[in-house]
Amino acid sequence: MREILLVRYGEIFLKGQNRPFFMNALVKQVQRAVKPFDGHAWLHDGRIFVDRFSDMEECLQAVTKVFGVHSVCPAIEMEKDSFDAIADQAVHMMENLNGTFKVVSRRSDKRYPMDSPALNQELGYRILKANDQLSVDLHHPQHVMNVEIRDLCYLYVRVVPAVGGMPVGTGGQAALLLSGGIDSPVAGWMIAKRGVRLCAVHFHSYPYTSDRAKEKVLELARQLSAYCCGLKVYIVPFTHIQTEIHEKCRDDYGTLLMRRFMMRIAERCARKEGAKALITGESIGQVASQTIEALQVTNSVVSMPVFRPLIGFDKSEIMDVARKIGTLETSELPYEDCCTVFTPRHPATHPIVEKVAAEEEHLEAEALIEEAMAGIEIVAV
Amino acid sequence: MQVYLDNSATTKPSPAAANALKDAAEMHWYNPSALYKPAMDVEKRVSEARECCLRAVHATSHRLVFTSGGTEADNLAITGYLRTVKKGGKVLYFQGEHPAVRACMDEARRLGFIAEEIPSTSQGMMDIASLERQLTADTVLLCLMQVNNETGAVQPVSEAVSLRNRLAPKAAIHVDGVQGYLRVPFDFNRSGIQSYAFSGHKIHACKGIGGLILHKSHRVSPLMLGGGQENGLRSGTENTPGILCLGEAARTYPADALPRMAALKEQLWEGIRERIPAAVQNGPTIGTSGAAPHILSVSLPPVRSQTMLFALEGDGIYVSAGSACASHSQRVSPVLTGMGMDRSMADCTLRFSFGIYNTEEEISYTVERIAAQYAVLSKYIRK
Numbered sequence: 001m002r003e004i005l006l007v008r009y010g011e012i013f014l015k016g017q018n019r020p021f022f023m024n025a026l027v028k029q030v031q032r033a034v035k036p037f038d039g040h041a042w043l044h045d046g047r048i049f050v051d052r053f054s055d056m057e058e059c060l061q062a063v064t065k066v067f068g069v070h071s072v073c074p075a076i077e078m079e080k081d082s083f084d085a086i087a088d089q090a091v092h093m094m095e096n097l098n099g100t101f102k103v104v105s106r107r108s109d110k111r112y113p114m115d116s117p118a119l120n121q122e123l124g125y126r127i128l129k130a131n132d133q134l135s136v137d138l139h140h141p142q143h144v145m146n147v148e149i150r151d152l153c154y155l156y157v158r159v160v161p162a163v164g165g166m167p168v169g170t171g172g173q174a175a176l177l178l179s180g181g182i183d184s185p186v187a188g189w190m191i192a193k194r195g196v197r198l199c200a201v202h203f204h205s206y207p208y209t210s211d212r213a214k215e216k217v218l219e220l221a222r223q224l225s226a227y228c229c230g231l232k233v234y235i236v237p238f239t240h241i242q243t244e245i246h247e248k249c250r251d252d253y254g255t256l257l258m259r260r261f262m263m264r265i266a267e268r269c270a271r272k273e274g275a276k277a278l279i280t281g282e283s284i285g286q287v288a289s290q291t292i293e294a295l296q297v298t299n300s301v302v303s304m305p306v307f308r309p310l311i312g313f314d315k316s317e318i319m320d321v322a323r324k325i326g327t328l329e330t331s332e333l334p335y336e337d338c339c340t341v342f343t344p345r346h347p348a349t350h351p352i353v354e355k356v357a358a359e360e361e362h363l364e365a366e367a368l369i370e371e372a373m374a375g376i377e378i379v380a381v
Numbered sequence: 382m383q384v385y386l387d388n389s390a391t392t393k394p395s396p397a398a399a400n401a402l403k404d405a406a407e408m409h410w411y412n413p414s415a416l417y418k419p420a421m422d423v424e425k426r427v428s429e430a431r432e433c434c435l436r437a438v439h440a441t442s443h444r445l446v447f448t449s450g451g452t453e454a455d456n457l458a459i460t461g462y463l464r465t466v467k468k469g470g471k472v473l474y475f476q477g478e479h480p481a482v483r484a485c486m487d488e489a490r491r492l493g494f495i496a497e498e499i500p501s502t503s504q505g506m507m508d509i510a511s512l513e514r515q516l517t518a519d520t521v522l523l524c525l526m527q528v529n530n531e532t533g534a535v536q537p538v539s540e541a542v543s544l545r546n547r548l549a550p551k552a553a554i555h556v557d558g559v560q561g562y563l564r565v566p567f568d569f570n571r572s573g574i575q576s577y578a579f580s581g582h583k584i585h586a587c588k589g590i591g592g593l594i595l596h597k598s599h600r601v602s603p604l605m606l607g608g609g610q611e612n613g614l615r616s617g618t619e620n621t622p623g624i625l626c627l628g629e630a631a632r633t634y635p636a637d638a639l640p641r642m643a644a645l646k647e648q649l650w651e652g653i654r655e656r657i658p659a660a661v662q663n664g665p666t667i668g669t670s671g672a673a674p675h676i677l678s679v680s681l682p683p684v685r686s687q688t689m690l691f692a693l694e695g696d697g698i699y700v701s702a703g704s705a706c707a708s709h710s711q712r713v714s715p716v717l718t719g720m721g722m723d724r725s726m727a728d729c730t731l732r733f734s735f736g737i738y739n740t741e742e743e744i745s746y747t748v749e750r751i752a753a754q755y756a757v758l759s760k761y762i763r764k
Contacts, residue, residue, distance in 0.1 A: 207691035207758070243761060251764040339688065341763050 001078040001089070005060055006154060007041070007048035010070035010164050025167035025195075026068040032229060033062040045108070045150055051077075064160055065227055067193050068167035073146070075156035080112065083122075086153055090123050090145055091130045093157055100137035101127065105147040112149045119147060163193065168228050171195030174277040174307065175270035177262060178202050178233065180216045180337035183281030183310055185224055185327040186318050190309040191279050192228040199231055199273045200224075201266040203238040208339035216335050222381045223327050230381065234269045237375040238262075241368050242342045248362040252348040255289045256356055259298040261365070265372055267302045277305045283313050288347035297356050383697040384743040388583070388736035389530050389560055389676055390701055394626070395585040395737070401629035402587055405622035413619055414610065423621055430628020434592055437631045438562065438577065440569035444595045446614045447624050451559035452481040453604075454578030454593035457614070458555040459485040460492075461601035462522060462576070468493035470521035475507045475536065476500050477529045477716045482557055485524075494521065501719045505534035505664045506671060513544055520549040527561030527577075531716045531732055532664030533676025535565055542573035553599060559583060559591075563634045564642070564675050575599040581623065585737060586630035590623030635737050642735040643674035645744050649733060650677055652748030657681060657755050663717065663730065677733040680722075681751075684758045686731050689751070692758060696750040701732045 007030055012022045023043060030041040030048055039053040053059035056074060063072045076089055094101065105119035114122070127145065128134060134143075148154040176188040178200040192198050202217045214235065221233045238261075245257045266278050282290045289298065299306055310318055322328035385393065394402070411417075413424035435441045448454045459482065463472070472489045474482060476498050486496040497515055500508045507525055516523070523545060525536050538556055545552050553575040561567060562579035569577055576599060580591040595601065595614075607616030635641075647667055653660045663678040665671030681689060686702035693700055717727035733747075 207688050207695060207754075210687070210691045211694075246761055246764075336687075339685070341685070341688070341761050343763065345764065 001076060002051065003056060004075055004077045004154075005039075005050035005053070005056070005063060006073040006075045006156060007050060007063055007069055008071045008073070009048070009068055011166060012068060022068070022167060022170050025170045026066070029066045029068065029167050029169075029229065030063055033066050034059050037062065060160060064162040066167075067163055067165035067195060067227060068170075069162035070164055071162050072160045073156040074158055074160075075154045078153050078155070080109070080149055080153035083114065086147070086155070087123055087126045089155055090147065091127055093155060094127045094134065094143070094145055095131055097131070097143050097157075098133035099135075099142035100140070101134050101143040101145060102136060102138050102141040103127070103145045103147065105149070107149045109149050109151065119149070123147060163227070165193035166195030168192060168195055169197050171197075172277075173197040173199065173273060173275040174279050175234075175266050175273065175275045176200045176279040177266050177281075178217060178221060179281070180213055180220065180331065180333075180335060181281070182315075182322050182328060182331040183283065183286075183318055184279075185220045185281075185331065186321045186325065187279050187281035187307075187309050188224055189227060189321070189325050189327075191307050192224070196277075197231075198224065198228050198279070199269070199275055200233045201236060201262075201269045202233055203236050203262055203265075205239045205242055205339060205342075206237070208239065208242070208341060209337055210335060213335040213337050216330060216333050217337065218379060218381060219330050220327055221379075223325070223330060225381050227325070232273065233379045233381060235377040235379060236265055236269075236372050238372060241372060244363055244368060246342055249359050251344045252346055253351065253356055253359050254342060254344045255347050256294055256297050256351055257360060257363075258342070259289050259294075260301045260356070260360065261369065261372075263298050263302045263306075264365075264369055267304050268369070268373060269376070270304060277307055278302065279307045279309070281310055281318075282308045283310045283315075283318070286315065288349045291349050293350045293352070294348075297351050297353050300353050300357075382743065382746050383699075384739070384747055385699050386733045386735065386739065386743075386747065387699050387701045388739075389732065389734035391582045391588065392585045392736045393738060394582075394587055395630055395633060397633040398586045398626045398630040402622050402626040405625040409621060409625065413621060414608070426628075427619060427621060427624050430624045430631075433628040433632040434579075435569075435594065437634070438558075438567045438569045438594065439571070440577070440594050443569060443597050444612070446593045446595065446611045447619060447627075448578075448591050448593055448615060449589055449620070450582070450591035451479075451557065451578050451580035454580070454591050455479070455481040455555070455557055456485055457593050457601060457604055458576040458578055458595075459522065459524060460488050461604055461614075462553055462555070462599075463489055463492050463494060464602040465600055466521050470494055470519045471515075471517060472496045472522045472524070473499055473512070473515055473520055474524040475526060476719045477505060477507075477531070477534070478524060478526055479530060479557060479559065482524050482526070489522075499525075501716070503721045504671065505529050505532035505716070505720050507536050507541070509537055509540050509544070512541060513548070516544055516548045516552070518549055518551075520545075520552040522553050522555065523549075524555045524557070526557040526559075527567065528558075528565055528673045528676065529664070529716060530560045530676070531714055532678045532720070533560075533673040533734075534664045535561070535671050535673050537671075538572060538574065546573065560676070561673070563631065564639065565673055566639075569594055569596075576601070581627040581630060584630050584634060586627040587623055590620055590627045592627070638737045639674050642737075642739070643668075645735050645739050645741065646674060646677045646733075648741060648744045649747060650679070652744070653679060653681075653751060656748065656752035659759075661726070663720070663722070675735045677735075678717075678730060679733065680726050680730045681755060681759075682726060682729045683762045684755060685728055688758055689731060689754060692754040693747075693750060696754070698747050698750055701734070702730070
């Protein structure tokens, strides 16, 4: 008898012939997640199992963060020969609980002498007899004693919900425009959850922003990497583009022009990485550069699809997700990722694409982009 | 070239202090309370360090409680004292106090005292006329810093003591000497104050050690309870490496440090003023008795201090925007706005603070780099 983790997956169930592809990706991700705890994960009989972990709780928490995992159950694995031993273990696992319960048995080994209803009845009886704080409720029980009879027997009560989604890498790759704010890490997380591998592009404006601001962005990237198996961060020197826009262009178009350069550079970084889409943390109307017209202006300079998973979210909803995934605290550190010197006092909220493009003619756009691309620093986290 | 001009944030330990720390870790590591000979030797060394620290401010006939630093010393002086006096009286404090003191004022209010702020003058000094109005017979404690950490303004301690003697003779005076200890001449014996806090890492000792000097007749209640070390005022096995390091730093602090730092401060300001006409020096005029020799506060409008700070960092020059103790908060300094400075000017303010290792050559380089960076950065102003 020993403690193991049973890992249950969600949407992969729906896959048809390419299900092995998704399963292999998921097993790899679980193996990566349990490695720091010396855990060993393998696929058997349609289930992922984890054993040999040094710290079960820590290992369990790590697995709940793996995209594609529906839930994780700390379980007891034991021989199935002696029903009395199974019943004693079930009684032991339920002895400190109170309220209502039921027993749910599954018998994939059809040669086992008792069928599932018989297992439910007999185990339920013994549990009830041993603990007078429990009563049976078959419809809305507070606790469920799960028993699975496979080539071995597995018992578990606790089911820890996991993040869901699809295994990373099964959905292609996209480039995330990552600032130090609250929104972009959440946007990246949401797309990564659908199995998309990420790379990130950050725009650094030294000396208007500091090394601390850069380190904050790398820390956010590290936090994201816990979910999406590591990512490369492209740190793009952006000061010259900002000063050129500041000197040569209309003030109210400043942020829009800046965003157009960011989108173009991000698209080039994405191509270098083999990514096929861009991700931003934009949400309609949150700031002047995120009105529908402004989004059209910034979108029009790239050909890749741009994913904006937060587009319909309120700030408070975004913050709730940021809190849940653990990026909020870092995002709220006070190191600025853009300088107010370059922020227009009265930004255009209903810009017209042609007018903005005409304003951009004042700049040597291609040369500026080339210069920025040449100065990129790549950090793998 | 690397130039460290943030000595009010912390200082590089001197070789003598670092050696004392190493020797304490390797040889003098015994518990000074133990009864055997090596422990007694450590106890003797601790006594010598205490004497060195007291002698530096003419306080040898008074008591010194070693603490974990300036913040704990301020807490012990203020909260520890207020626990011994009748509730309901008034506690006065200078507007420009360090957060270690300001936070104790919240505690004073919770303990049932009335805490009142004394405003600052435009020079960053405590407004003596206001103090005269606010100092009433029911005042139990007056807190003022010796030197303001952002402006270098030396506070009028002796005037405050005279007013206290006349208007509120029962009030105790606590001076936060963290930015003044050894860098501004001070005679505790003659000062008329009751307590004085200081910190080791501001005078080229290590971090984690400081002290509270208490007048021999002044009583405070301990904040840390336990084995009764430090005459019952600060329980916990003594931080002997820190204490021996601090004692050595105090003993070896160079006699000529003050005039040398004052000359460097003047060199830096004159250089900046000559190259950048828009520059403004904040706080008391350089060379006057109100100006500490080691802190220079300068505003360089329209360049935001944070931008200039990062640009100088690229040149190997380390300075501070306002006070490094609170720089993570990135709010505009209440000390500067308290002097009547508008927010945009406060946002362009840098603090240069000098230590015993700075040189004229470093200052010349700093002037050159500030001027060069200013020429570029001042072109970009928010439209």
